[in-house]
Structures are given as structure tokens and as C-alpha cells.
Amino acid sequence: MVPIPRPVGEQLLLRVEGCGVCGSDIPRIFELGTSRQRYPLIIGHEFGGTIVEVGEGADQSLVGKRGAVFPCIPCGTCDSCLSANYAMCEDYDYLGSRSDGGFAEYCLVPSAWHFVESKNPSLPGEALGMTEPCTVAQHAIREGGVTAGMTVLVMGAGPIGIMSARWAQLFGASVVLSEIVEEKCEFARAHGCDVVNSSQIDLIERVHELTNGKGVDVVIEGTGAGAALGQAIECVRTFGTIVMMGNPANDTTIKLMQHSQVLRKELKLQGTWNSHYADAPINEWRYTVRMLDEGKMKVTDLITHRSSLDDLPALCEGINDRSILICKAMYVPEEK
Ligand SMILES: [Zn+2]
Numbered sequence: 001m002v003p004i005p006r007p008v009g010e011q012l013l014l015r016v017e018g019c020g021v022c023g024s025d026i027p028r029i030f031e032l033g034t035s036r037q038r039y040p041l042i043i044g045h046e047f048g049g050t051i052v053e054v055g056e057g058a059d060q061s062l063v064g065k066r067g068a069v070f071p072c073i074p075c076g077t078c079d080s081c082l083s084a085n086y087a088m089c090e091d092y093d094y095l096g097s098r099s100d101g102g103f104a105e106y107c108l109v110p111s112a113w114h115f116v117e118s119k120n121p122s123l124p125g126e127a128l129g130m131t132e133p134c135t136v137a138q139h140a141i142r143e144g145g146v147t148a149g150m151t152v153l154v155m156g157a158g159p160i161g162i163m164s165a166r167w168a169q170l171f172g173a174s175v176v177l178s179e180i181v182e183e184k185c186e187f188a189r190a191h192g193c194d195v196v197n198s199s200q201i202d203l204i205e206r207v208h209e210l211t212n213g214k215g216v217d218v219v220i221e222g223t224g225a226g227a228a229l230g231q232a233i234e235c236v237r238t239f240g241t242i243v244m245m246g247n248p249a250n251d252t253t254i255k256l257m258q259h260s261q262v263l264r265k266e267l268k269l270q271g272t273w274n275s276h277y278a279d280a281p282i283n284e285w286r287y288t289v290r291m292l293d294e295g296k297m298k299v300t301d302l303i304t305h306r307s308s309l310d311d312l313p314a315l316c317e318g319i320n321d322r323s324i325l326i327c328k329a330m331y332v333p334e335e336k
């Protein structure tokens, strides 16, 4: 138990309505610890809720407003911050990995700058908790330059893969997903995606069939596996783009022929990291919340597991030892 924090200065006190369990939280809990070894620490960085109190230096009219929280606290002085590329900050703090985050009833938010307001009072709190991963997916689609009329392959049918596919569709592209775990294929299919089980079907052949032998315009590689990157190179068209989104767990090796194809097809290998929060050219977070508010982006159907604070440790253990297969797991506080 910790006391409810009190906001001072520009701080906001948020009553958390939903906080997602991120893939990165599981190693953070069971192996790595927090990045600055700050303990005790409340983790959880994918959250939103209602502002219930503000410090004396904050806009009092914020009380009662609902929204998502941008968890990154950039230093504000490094070159990346000065060019508004906050995800690349060299010395950032972070709610939920370096400072207290969203797996709690209340969370202190440093200032209104971090608050992305929802204008739809009927948007569920758990949708606010999906804003962060949904925006990461949107950023990958933008980094790939996906636009109307394009063909896109998304590799990996986890929550970010499915949301990437949904953004690509929203942006006017035709999308196919690939996945090697049959249960995940079935889940994605049941949630409106066109999915190839690439452990059963030759993905490269299938993609060439779907694109008249040309290959897709853009691949979103969401697995981080070397074999998948190799397949991505074979699936993408000449002058195409591969967005590298999945975090690698091992050294990446690709075949000689695939390496040659990167050159011969003049491919673009584009990294993607987090999301863009500055207002120019577009604040991707505000765009996500707007699309959620308007019902154009769907996210809550991907939440397969909901947990109270008390049951959260058991849920995380189950995810860690793989006895529980999730799409998205979320802490949702019990109604009081
Ligand atoms: Zn995350």
C-alpha cells in the first residue's frame, strides 16, 4: 500500500481507469528490474484515466477531464528534445519504468503537457490504456510511408501487429498479416484480419500470389526475428520499404541472397521507435485519441485479459511462464 500522492505545482493527479501490460513489463518484473534501479517503483506505462486533482500551478479546469498519458518525460535540453523528437531524448525519465506509473489507483502526472484529452465521455477507460501501443503502431505505419492504394504485409499478430494492420487499412492500404502461432492466427482472423500462418504456408509465395509477383510496397516487421527480416526482404517489391519494429532478442542473420536483394531492389530499411508527440507535423497521440473518440480505430476487442490490482501479479506470472496466452492484458480498477 502506498498513500495517494498529492499534486504540487503543475502536477496532475490521475485516477487510473486502465493500464496495459506491455511486453517490456514482463522482463522488467522478472529479470531486468527497472532501468535506473529505483525501488520501490510502480510500473505500467500504458495508461489513462480521469484527472481528480491538480497542483496550484496547473489549470484548475482540467479536473474531471479524461484522457491518456504520454509517459515519457524528456530532458528538454538535448539536441533531440530541441528538435521535438522526444522519443530520442538522451536523458529521459519515464512514468512506469523510471518513475511511478499506472499500475496503481492513482498516478501523478508531471504536467498537462503529458495529458491527451478524450472528448468522448463514453470512451471506456481501457481504450485510454491502449493509446500508447496503438500510437506505436500508428508511428510504424507513418514511418513506412503507408498511404492509400498501397499493399502492406504486417509480420506478427500481437496487439501492435493487429493495430498496425488496422492503421494501414484506415490509411487506405490493403493489408495481410503473417504469424507462426496458430492460436494467434485464429485470434487475428476472428478480429477482422487477413492472416497467413507462415509456419504452414510459404509466405513469400503467398505474398507474390497476392501482388501479381511484385511484392508488397511496405513490410512492417513486428517480430524482431532474423528469419522474419529475411522473409520481409523477399516479400517487398523493388524500391519497397521494410519498417523494423520488432525488438530483436538475438543476433540477426540473413541469407546471402536476401542481403543481395536489399541492394538490387534498393530497399529502404526503416527503424521505428515509440511515437511522435510534437504537434508538428502531427501529434500522433492526439490523432489516436481522436480516432478512438470517433470510433474509427477499434482497440478494446484486443483485450483478452482484465485484472484487478490484487490479481495482477498472478496474471503477470502466467504471462511470464507462458501458461496464459494473451493478446492484450490490462489492469482495470474495480468499480467502487
Ligand atoms: Zn509498452
Ligand SMILES: [Zn+2]
Pocket (backbone or CB within 6 Å): 074, 075, 076, 077, 078, 079, 080, 081, 088, 089, 090, 091, 092
Ligand atoms: Zn532530451
